[in-house]
Amino acid sequence: MTELSAHLAFRRPGFDLRLRLALPGAGITALLGPSGGGKSTLLRLLAGLERPRAGHIRHRQRLWYARAAGIDLAPRRRDLGFMFQDHALFPHLSVAENIGYGLARAPDRAARVTHWIERVGLGGLAQRRPGQLSGGQRQRVALARALAPAPALLLLDEPFSALDASLRQSLRLLVQELVAETATCALLVSHDLEDARQCADRIGVMIDGRLRRLDEAEALFAAPGDAEVARVLGWPNTLAVTRWEGRAACGPWGRVELARAPRRADRVVALLPDGPRPGARAGLAVEIARVIDMGPYRALSCRLPDRTALRIHLPRALPCPARGERTLLDVPPGCAIALPAGTAKTIQSTRYRP
Amino acid sequence: MSALLACSPDALLLSLRVVAVTLALLLVAGVGLGYLLSLSFPLRWLLDALVSLPLVFPPIAIGFFLLMLFGRHGVLGAPLHARLGWELVFSFPALVLAAFIAGLPLVVKPVQSAIEGSARVLVEASYTLGKGRLETLWRVVIPAVRPSLAAGLTLGAGRAFGEVGITLMLGGNLIGSTETLSLAIYNHVLDGDFTCATRLSLLLGGISLVLFLLLRRLGRL
Numbered sequence: 001m002t003e004l005s006a007h008l009a010f011r012r013p014g015f016d017l018r019l020r021l022a023l024p025g026a027g028i029t030a031l032l033g034p035s036g037g038g039k040s041t042l043l044r045l046l047a048g049l050e051r052p053r054a055g056h057i058r059h060r061q062r063l064w065y066a067r068a069a070g071i072d073l074a075p076r077r078r079d080l081g082f083m084f085q086d087h088a089l090f091p092h093l094s095v096a097e098n099i100g101y102g103l104a105r106a107p108d109r110a111a112r113v114t115h116w117i118e119r120v121g122l123g124g125l126a127q128r129r130p131g132q133l134s135g136g137q138r139q140r141v142a143l144a145r146a147l148a149p150a151p152a153l154l155l156l157d158e159p160f161s162a163l164d165a166s167l168r169q170s171l172r173l174l175v176q177e178l179v180a181e182t183a184t185c186a187l188l189v190s191h192d193l194e195d196a197r198q199c200a201d202r203i204g205v206m207i208d209g210r211l212r213r214l215d216e217a218e219a220l221f222a223a224p225g226d227a228e229v230a231r232v233l234g235w236p237n238t239l240a241v242t243r244w245e246g247r248a249a250c251g252p253w254g255r256v257e258l259a260r261a262p263r264r265a266d267r268v269v270a271l272l273p274d275g276p277r278p279g280a281r282a283g284l285a286v287e288i289a290r291v292i293d294m295g296p297y298r299a300l301s302c303r304l305p306d307r308t309a310l311r312i313h314l315p316r317a318l319p320c321p322a323r324g325e326r327t328l329l330d331v332p333p334g335c336a337i338a339l340p341a342g343t344a345k346t347i348q349s350t351r352y353r354p
Numbered sequence: 355m356s357a358l359l360a361c362s363p364d365a366l367l368l369s370l371r372v373v374a375v376t377l378a379l380l381l382v383a384g385v386g387l388g389y390l391l392s393l394s395f396p397l398r399w400l401l402d403a404l405v406s407l408p409l410v411f412p413p414i415a416i417g418f419f420l421l422m423l424f425g426r427h428g429v430l431g432a433p434l435h436a437r438l439g440w441e442l443v444f445s446f447p448a449l450v451l452a453a454f455i456a457g458l459p460l461v462v463k464p465v466q467s468a469i470e471g472s473a474r475v476l477v478e479a480s481y482t483l484g485k486g487r488l489e490t491l492w493r494v495v496i497p498a499v500r501p502s503l504a505a506g507l508t509l510g511a512g513r514a515f516g517e518v519g520i521t522l523m524l525g526g527n528l529i530g531s532t533e534t535l536s537l538a539i540y541n542h543v544l545d546g547d548f549t550c551a552t553r554l555s556l557l558l559g560g561i562s563l564v565l566f567l568l569l570r571r572l573g574r575l
Binding site: 075 | 481486
């Protein structure tokens with residue numbers, strides 16, 4: 001059982017990170033958030049590659065870092081594996097040498113290297129140098145290298161960012177399988193919602209150096225907590241509410257019925273892109289500003305009367321209004337939730353940009 | 355060859371010895387200082403400035419200050435002479451010191467840049483894989499900076515061969531004792547012997563070219 005708790009403060013010009021984080025013994029926790037929010041910095045702090053200004057990091061009963069007690073374990077003593085965003089493979093070493101780099105000299109070392117090479121599907125490439133591998137193969141080497149020493153904590157920094165869609169999918173599955181097999185506690189940071197949705201048991205959202213939400217994936221998507229977190233979790237439409245009429249949210253953009261009554265702190269209504277349908281007899285009055293063919297669906301940019309922007313996804317099988325057409329948009333109550341704004345700057349609707 | 359040796363028989367051998375010793379020193383100091391300067395520690399800026407100084411300071415002035423420092427009555431030279439009976443100036447070690455100081459920034463700076471650039475993340479990866487600084491230096495940093503090191507050593511060797519200003523001050527240009535190839539050319543020109551000056555210049559250029567090709571090849575391996 002691995003337990004990691006961290007309470008960290010880190011500051012550099014223009015950035016301040018302050019959070020408390022507790023990770024369970026095993027499984028993948030994903031941290032999502034916009035770029036510059038402090039996700040990678042958090043990983044570097046946990047790994048000991050950067051030093052916090054204050055706080056502590058405890059792994060099981062062992063302190064890795066405690067400013068007050070003067071404890072600061074070197075990265076090599078922290079029992080962790082780190083998968084870097086750009087692989088960081090040693091270019092002068094072969095695949096086998098890269099994977100074996102972190103293994104202690106022991107009689108079974110060669111066997112363990114062979115096991116990992118096979119396990120990540122790189123059989124026959126053991127003697128290749130990183131420069132002779134594709135992006136996906138390099139990523140597999142980096143994953144095997146990080147896991148080979150059997151670390152208690154695995155840190156994954158945007159592990160799939162440089163890959164195309166099909167490779168991302170297969171590597172997500174591989175990461176999931178290997179983390180489950182080795183019962184490792186993994187912390188994955190990404191700005192891609194799909195990475196978290198497909199890999200993680202728990203998801204956290206980091207914005208501006210703060211951990212705004214951390215919960216089981218299902219609970220988090222059902223109740224994002226506030227509008228900023230909702231945007232990170234794939235609710236692209238937020239409308240500022242000027243008054244509530246029972247379960248209905250009203251504003252200069254129109255009126256939307258919700259499935260449940262709003263709470264006192266709610267200031268915003270968030271709409272999912274997949275539920276609203278044009279061509280209704282009643283609903284939000286919109287003008288279709290743009291239609292983008294995405295293959296399986298069409299992405300419609302709609303303009304509300306107050307020039308608020310609304311993005312909806314329309315399945316290909318349904319009739320699609322043309323650009324410039326005015327229509328009424330039916331918003332099923334299940335597609336809208338009331339939320340607090342998060343921060344003051346988010347109490348405004350997503351604006352239309354011509 | 356015999357014509358060349360007739361011009362300044364000892365200068366070529368002396369220069370080769372100076373460059374060989376200097377290259378060995380630059381190899382160690384270049385990697386060590388490059389690695390050290392890529393870390394953060396108090397007064398790092400001062401060490402960085404001292405290493406970089408020969409790039410901007412006139413060699414003849416550096417030579418003069420070193421002469422004041424290591425001369426028989428200098429701040430360091432006097433105690434060295436009094437306690438160990440060792441006199442640096444006008445000796446072979448003085449020639450090596452001159453070439454070493456002139457070539458040092460040319461080796462350290464490329465190595466430092468390489469470590470601070472692409473090699474930094476490799477160093478961090480090595481740390482997270484359980485390796486300490488020395489093992490990381492040996493197994494990751496040196497192989498990673500090899501092309502930069504080879505380029506730096508090429509420049510350093512060229513500088514060592516061509517060094518005149520500091521060598522003149524510290525070595526004294528004593529014919530048959532501290533007269534390097536570059537100083538021999540200078541002396542032949544002063545004597546009006548342009549034939550020997552031309553031969554030695556061509557020889558110096560040829561050696562530099564061979565060294566350049568050799569080190570480039572090493573950097574690519």
